[in-house]
Amino acid sequence: MSTKTHDELIEKAVYWARSLGYSVTDKNVGTKTGADAIFQNHFEEKVILEVLSRPNFKQLFKKPRIREALVKISKYTTPPDILGLIVVANRITNLKKHAIEVGIPANVFEGKKQKVFAVRECDFKEVIPVLLVSILGSRASAYARWA
Numbered sequence: 001m002s003t004k005t006h007d008e009l010i011e012k013a014v015y016w017a018r019s020l021g022y023s024v025t026d027k028n029v030g031t032k033t034g035a036d037a038i039f040q041n042h043f044e045e046k047v048i049l050e051v052l053s054r055p056n057f058k059q060l061f062k063k064p065r066i067r068e069a070l071v072k073i074s075k076y077t078t079p080p081d082i083l084g085l086i087v088v089a090n091r092i093t094n095l096k097k098h099a100i101e102v103g104i105p106a107n108v109f110e111g112k113k114q115k116v117f118a119v120r121e122c123d124f125k126e127v128i129p130v131l132l133v134s135i136l137g138s139r140a141s142a143y144a145r146w147a
Helices: 003-019 057-062 064-074 095-101 121-146
Strands: 023-027 037-040 046-051 082-089 116-120
Touching: 003 023, 003 037, 003 046, 003 121, 037 121, 046 064, 046 121, 057 064, 057 082, 057 095, 064 082, 082 121, 095 116, 116 121
Parallel strands: 046 082, 082 116
Antiparallel strands: 023 037, 037 046
């Protein structure tokens, strides 16, 4: 994936998030450091987006901000502010394996407690809007029904 494609995917995810009514609290394209994007719903719950141009999952999961978020998520049934991490790459087959090897708790990849979502670059345009609604909209949808 080229840098141009990397930045285009971030921009497209930002577009979808805003279209769905979420705010974008952080966006880093090009050579900026930090999360590629962070989306937030009106409950101030967040999802982190990381688009990897050269998938090095171990390096991603060793980053202190990613590691801290995932360890924090793994300790709570309902995390206080971070709902998940979306990882976009051209291959995703060994994401879980590499994360566990560097000490990320396995439960963030499992069933109802899943908090890490791997998306292949080729599936990006179909999957990202659905994930954003699924992750950030679940509580909002339930709230709206009973309000």
